[in-house]
Amino acid sequence: MRRIVILGGGTGGTLAANRLRHTLPPDEVAITVVDRNDGHVYQPGLLFVPFGLARSGELTRPRGEQLHPGIDYLVDPVDRVDLASRRVSLESGHVLPYDVLVIASGAVLAPEETDGLTGVGWGEKTFTFYDPTGADALAAALDRFVGGRFVVNVIDLPIKCPVAPLEFCFLADWFFRQSSMRDQVEITYVTPLDSAFTMPVASRRLGGMLTERDIALVTEFNTGEVDGAGGRLVSYDGREVPFDLAVVVPVHNGAAYVTRSEGLGDALGFVPTDPHTLQSSVSPDVFVIGDAAALPVSKAGSVTHFEGEVLAENITRFLAGEPLDASYDGHANCFIETGFSKAMLIDFNYDVEPLPGHFPGRIGVPLMKETHLNHLGKLLFEWFYWHTLLPGREIPGVHSVMPIAGKTLSARTEEVLAS
Ligand SMILES: Cc1cc2nc3c(=O)[nH]c(=O)nc-3n(C[C@H](O)[C@H](O)[C@H](O)COP(=O)(O)OP(=O)(O)OC[C@H]3O[C@@H](n4cnc5c(N)ncnc54)[C@H](O)[C@@H]3O)c2cc1C
Numbered sequence: 417m418r419r420i421v422i423l424g425g426g427t428g429g430t431l432a433a434n435r436l437r438h439t440l441p442p443d444e445v446a447i448t449v450v451d452r453n454d455g456h457v458y459q460p461g462l463l464f465v466p467f468g469l470a471r472s473g474e475l476t477r478p479r480g481e482q483l484h485p486g487i488d489y490l491v492d493p494v495d496r497v498d499l500a501s502r503r504v505s506l507e508s509g510h511v512l513p514y515d516v517l518v519i520a521s522g523a524v525l526a527p528e529e530t531d532g533l534t535g536v537g538w539g540e541k542t543f544t545f546y547d548p549t550g551a552d553a554l555a556a557a558l559d560r561f562v563g564g565r566f567v568v569n570v571i572d573l574p575i576k577c578p579v580a581p582l583e584f585c586f587l588a589d590w591f592f593r594q595s596s597m598r599d600q601v602e603i604t605y606v607t608p609l610d611s612a613f614t615m616p617v618a619s620r621r622l623g624g625m626l627t628e629r630d631i632a633l634v635t636e637f638n639t640g641e642v643d644g645a646g647g648r649l650v651s652y653d654g655r656e657v658p659f660d661l662a663v664v665v666p667v668h669n670g671a672a673y674v675t676r677s678e679g680l681g682d683a684l685g686f687v688p689t690d691p692h693t694l695q696s697s698v699s700p701d702v703f704v705i706g707d708a709a710a711l712p713v714s715k716a717g718s719v720t721h722f723e724g725e726v727l728a729e730n731i732t733r734f735l736a737g738e739p740l741d742a743s744y745d746g747h748a749n750c751f752i753e754t755g756f757s758k759a760m761l762i763d764f765n766y767d768v769e770p771l772p773g774h775f776p777g778r779i780g781v782p783l784m785k786e787t788h789l790n791h792l793g794k795l796l797f798e799w800f801y802w803h804t805l806l807p808g809r810e811i812p813g814v815h816s817v818m819p820i821a822g823k824t825l826s827a828r829t830e831e832v833l834a835s
Pocket of ligand 1: 423424425426427428429450451452453458459460461462463492493494495520521522523545546547576577580671672673705706707708715716717718719720749750751
């Protein structure tokens, strides 16, 4: 009997376990999933909670129910991994030996790493919508908000779903307009980047959308301190942004056990990983999926989903002693909610930046265009998440390899592809 142990029962751990259970015989390979708690949250839904468009309780389901029969499931935080003896120690003292280990423990929020953030004002004037508790508290604060300086700040990168803070700005603009108080609210987006987003075409488009909505943009702002009492963000170079209400995306790290486990992670607790095979570079029997990987790709559910296809195939090949498939191309896509029941789809990979056109081919959903259809796609995605993506089924027309057909290539992309 070979043993696959999967650390983390979120998006990546669940879909990887289900895909592997589908292909590997239960009498030859045992699969165990471990998580520190039993509440599987549909995280993209947290964006809507502060605006009263979703309830955090309805976004959460028991993890065990998402796993296929024949998968063992333990609720017990991971304490550490011993790569040399191929064992995982859990906080209860339980030890799990493995033949293949999958790191799927995602990224954890570390608000305490920013001076002042969790001090005076946390949960009163400063909030995050990146976890259910924070999203609920922010919903109550938005109900009470009478106007003033409303600031959305990304403290540092990497973060989960890098477009989510922008979506939050667009929805805040919509929310204050439909509450007839937009003229009493100054919205400012504060980012450590030198523009609204990371890649040039999308950055121009998203930056333009901030301007159209009268949302101010402050760039290259590396937040060193959040002064909740005084209502100020202070950057390391001494600049200040005043606020009456701040929505902050805290620093993200890998799970703490990764840092505690010798040789497993980098300085931030993410695991060095081959970008195409998803085998870790720390040990051949360790594979990585989702936000836990140190890869030059967005930390996103779509990425995790596309990685799942390649990861499951490669674990099967690894167990059979066959060469690995190096086909993961960094494919990512995301519906960006833009307010007023519209959304915009972006689709990209390691080499191709988000571009206009259509997805998944010449005929399909418009890319980088705000439409009601894309908004419907964003809403429908929750159903696909629970019923297709987590069970490890294929979504028709959506695959791990990014489609080029349908995209209007930029000169920069043509150059990258030619090289
Ligand atoms: C507000 C918000 C909006 C988002 N919107 C989108 C979107 O629109 N589109 C998109 O594609 N993505 C979006 N995402 C990102 C997406 O949810 C994540 O990228 C995705 O869930 C990553 O999957 P994962 O398996 O790597 O991590 P997770 O799903 O977070 O799972 C990690 C699991 O590891 C467990 N774990 C951690 N430490 C331990 C430990 N010590 N012991 C045991 N278990 C542990 C955790 O409890 C968790 O269950 C959003 C995220 C947020 C927060």
